[in-house]
Amino acid sequence: xxxxxxxxxxxxxxxxxxxxxxxxxxxxFRIGTGGIAGTYYPIGGMIAHAISNPPGAxxxxxxxxxxPPGLMVIAQSSNGSVANVRDIHNGHLESGFVQSDIAxxxxxxxxxxxxxxxxxxxxxxxxxxxxxIHIVVRQGxxxxxxxxxxxxxxxxxxxGSGTLIDAELVLDAYGITRxxxxxxxxxxxxxxxxxxxxxxxxFFVVAGYPARAVSELASDGGVVLLPINGPEAxxxxxxxxxxxxxxxxxxxxxxxxxxxxxxVGAQWLVGTGLEDELVYEITRTLWNENSRKLLDSGHxxxxxxxxxxxxxxxxxxxxxGARRFYNEIGLVTE
Numbered sequence: 001x002x003x004x005x006x007x008x009x010x011x012x013x014x015x016x017x018x019x020x021x022x023x024x025x026x027x028x029f030r031i032g033t034g035g036i037a038g039t040y041y042p043i044g045g046m047i048a049h050a051i052s053n054p055p056g057a058x059x060x061x062x063x064x065x066x067x068p069p070g071l072m073v074i075a076q077s078s079n080g081s082v083a084n085v086r087d088i089h090n091g092h093l094e095s096g097f098v099q100s101d102i103a104x105x106x107x108x109x110x111x112x113x114x115x116x117x118x119x120x121x122x123x124x125x126x127x128x129x130x131x132x133i134h135i136v137v138r139q140g141x142x143x144x145x146x147x148x149x150x151x152x153x154x155x156x157x158x159x160g161s162g163t164l165i166d167a168e169l170v171l172d173a174y175g176i177t178r179x180x181x182x183x184x185x186x187x188x189x190x191x192x193x194x195x196x197x198x199x200x201x202x203f204f205v206v207a208g209y210p211a212r213a214v215s216e217l218a219s220d221g222g223v224v225l226l227p228i229n230g231p232e233a234x235x236x237x238x239x240x241x242x243x244x245x246x247x248x249x250x251x252x253x254x255x256x257x258x259x260x261x262x263x264v265g266a267q268w269l270v271g272t273g274l275e276d277e278l279v280y281e282i283t284r285t286l287w288n289e290n291s292r293k294l295l296d297s298g299h300x301x302x303x304x305x306x307x308x309x310x311x312x313x314x315x316x317x318x319x320x321g322a323r324r325f326y327n328e329i330g331l332v333t334e
Contacts (some may be wrong), residue, residue: 031097032078044075050285057235067281107119111165124319190211210253
């Protein structure tokens with residue numbers, strides 16, 4: 001066991017695309033996720049568990065692992081979408097979860113990636129689910145709408161996150177600049193603590209609901225979610241094709257009213273350097289019966305990860321291995 005753990009540690013430190021160990025013929029595959037209080041991290045853990053097939057695991061037909069033999073998938077915490085897409089591009093990650101807006105900008109060399117060479121080697125495995133933009137404020141504060149954030153202490157998330165980019169777009173739609181607020185940059189788990197200490201007034205988080213950070217704060221002391229609607233929402237959806245209208249229903253968080261908002265797709269990306277057969281097997285395993293049971297019994301957003309929406313809103317091409325699977329089941333044609 002000690003040797004096995006040391007092997008994983010060495011593998012993670014090396015930063016090469018895919019690794020094998022002769023002793024056990026293990027193959028390591030990482031998924032860049034996000035902060036531990038968001039949605040990417042638990043979803044990544046479920047998918048990693050569904051696809052891993054370590055030596056000694058029960059065979060697929062007995063309800064065990066159905067992934068490629070010897071594959072060890074690791075859900076790795078990260079700063080989020082921008083960091084993930086850069087790490088895939090630089091060969092530091094095999095795959096990662098990325099918001100559709102960040103994926104589009106990276107692939108085309110536009111938006112936040114303006115001036116950079118397009119990341120044309122990016123490819124998609126699947127669209128997973130929609131991520132709602134949450135603007136979270138303390139219950140009882142005098143912040144009732146987005147323009148009330150002016151002059152307040154607001155966390156936009158860390159540099160390298162998709163949340164930071166989307167927060168700036170939302171604020172801009174409402175005519176608010178960074179200079180109009182006391183901008184701070186932290187992950188949701190730290191923002192929770194700062195709100196409890198009365199050192200922060202609000203924070204943005206882009207995540208599939210229910211987001212752990214929001215649930216925790218709502219259960220603890222109560223929160224309010226600010227709506228993104230009206231002309232400003234219409235402007236965002238019409239200007240950026242990756243935004244869609246969305247709603248966080250009443251009861252998603254304890255004591256929190258439902259609101260209108262907007263969302264982006266959470267997409268699972270890889271690079272063209274991965275072998276077609278490996279990506280084919282990973283895609284096939286993602287959508288098998290055993291994986292379905294894991295997704296349905298884990299995080300609430302797992303149930304929203306469906307084959308019917310796997311190709312919805314894709315902004316960059318499928319990896320050839322993934323395309324082969326979808327072609328076999330009739331979702332795409334060559």
